Amino acid sequence: MVLPVCDVCLKSGMLCQGCEKKLRTGEITQLDLDIAKILFKVGEGKIGFKRTIEIGDIVIIVTEKDQVGKLIGKSGKIVREISRTVGKKIRVVGENSDLRSVARDILAPARISGINIVYGTDGDQKYKIRVMGEDSRKLPGRLDVLNDIIKQLTGEETLVVVDRD
């Protein structure tokens, strides 16, 4: 598992020509760099990620499925450290995960009560994701932002709604 920046750069704290070019051309962002530094330090080179998506005050870190737990850390320790450093909320999602697991990871700690397919007036299919009413305050962001994030990760149109008790 690799980080988007090379080991040499992470060790020295300075960017080599290759990584400097990646940053300049936008292949990686300053945020990727900051997160890579933290993971390199706390993960002893064993924790990596593929890419990040930044929407509003939420940063999604996409990693391999089997790395999600490691990246979150014991009781969320690593994610908390990243969040403190970059000043944003952090969500970790496994690469190529299905809609249900992506929705669960993005909406956490709010819990999902159900997902079903709904059809718009134009006949377009959408997934309606219902969040437990008592968890409405635990949602990490605005509903439109959350729908946007899930779409970027899965390609599916979603409609996140909160159950009314």
Ligand SMILES: [Zn+2]
């Ligand atoms: Zn480098």
